[in-house]
Amino acid sequence: MDLVEAKNDFKIHISVIEHKSQRTILSYLSDIEQYISYLKKKHICTVEEVSVQEIEMFLSEYGKEHSSKSGNRMISSIRSFHRITSLNHPEIRNPSLYVHGFKRSQHLPIYCSQKDISTLLNSFDQSNQGVFEKTVIMTLYSCGLRVSELCDLQCSQIHLEQKLMRVRGKGKKERMIPIASVCVDQIRYYMELVRPDWAKKNVGNVFVNRLGNPLTRQYVHILIKRKIRENGLNLDISAHSFRHSFATHLLDGKADLRIVQELLGHSDIQTTQIYTHIQTEKLSHAYDSYFTVFEEEEEK
Numbered sequence: 001m002d003l004v005e006a007k008n009d010f011k012i013h014i015s016v017i018e019h020k021s022q023r024t025i026l027s028y029l030s031d032i033e034q035y036i037s038y039l040k041k042k043h044i045c046t047v048e049e050v051s052v053q054e055i056e057m058f059l060s061e062y063g064k065e066h067s068s069k070s071g072n073r074m075i076s077s078i079r080s081f082h083r084i085t086s087l088n089h090p091e092i093r094n095p096s097l098y099v100h101g102f103k104r105s106q107h108l109p110i111y112c113s114q115k116d117i118s119t120l121l122n123s124f125d126q127s128n129q130g131v132f133e134k135t136v137i138m139t140l141y142s143c144g145l146r147v148s149e150l151c152d153l154q155c156s157q158i159h160l161e162q163k164l165m166r167v168r169g170k171g172k173k174e175r176m177i178p179i180a181s182v183c184v185d186q187i188r189y190y191m192e193l194v195r196p197d198w199a200k201k202n203v204g205n206v207f208v209n210r211l212g213n214p215l216t217r218q219y220v221h222i223l224i225k226r227k228i229r230e231n232g233l234n235l236d237i238s239a240h241s242f243r244h245s246f247a248t249h250l251l252d253g254k255a256d257l258r259i260v261q262e263l264l265g266h267s268d269i270q271t272t273q274i275y276t277h278i279q280t281e282k283l284s285h286a287y288d289s290y291f292t293v294f295e296e297e298e299e300k
Helices: 003-017 022-041 052-063 068-088 114-121 128-142 147-152 181-193 217-230 241-252 257-264 274-299
Strands: 164-168 174-178
Touching: 003 022, 003 068, 022 052, 022 068, 052 068, 114 128, 114 241, 128 147, 128 181, 128 217, 128 241, 147 164, 147 217, 174 257, 241 257, 241 274
Parallel strands: none
Antiparallel strands: 164 174
């Protein structure tokens, strides 16, 4: 079976049969196009010609220029491609069954301290733009949202009286998130003061810009980078750092790891456990700091 033909069948399957989101479909297809391009350079034009060795050679090349996270995503795309091809054409074997994943990076996620969060939230003025931007960042942080979840958030999904938010995450899975009282007040202020003047296009999104268009992920990233520079904070802080901060600060407050997993919408507890490593590192620093002081006292 021709690789391009297999790719087209794969696209139809994940779109029509599995009902993947448009973002997921584009991500899968981007990966598979890179994979097929590599195979064609090796003069492999059909699925039947692909071997485990060829897949591993491609992944080895790919891993030289990409992170382990990107590498594992590529493996997932390749496995899905071959699994679906073999499912639809049982006579074609699946060579991806014995391919191993990349080892996960041990780098801990970048997060903001509570002082950083306070500095950011206190840096906005009371103009419509200032209220809008403060509400965006406060909601992103205090609800632990992905940027895409924030941008897609509909008015029908927030229940300010109940202090609850219904979020649709990856794989269209829904979860309920409590909204902190201070964030409820900020959202209500924005909804009553700013949004009525800006929402001229009858869109259902909570966050719309002054032209009435829904908030975009690009805008959120640019906004955060601008505010980070203005306030002299760690330039490595990104939009996703606020989600990391949400989880870290919950664990600092003795929240149960399973509850944090549920609030973040992680399907696997191992994904959430990265934040326990942050707790361990902080404890280690505190421990070392204590004994440094103890040694200084002894010397006196």
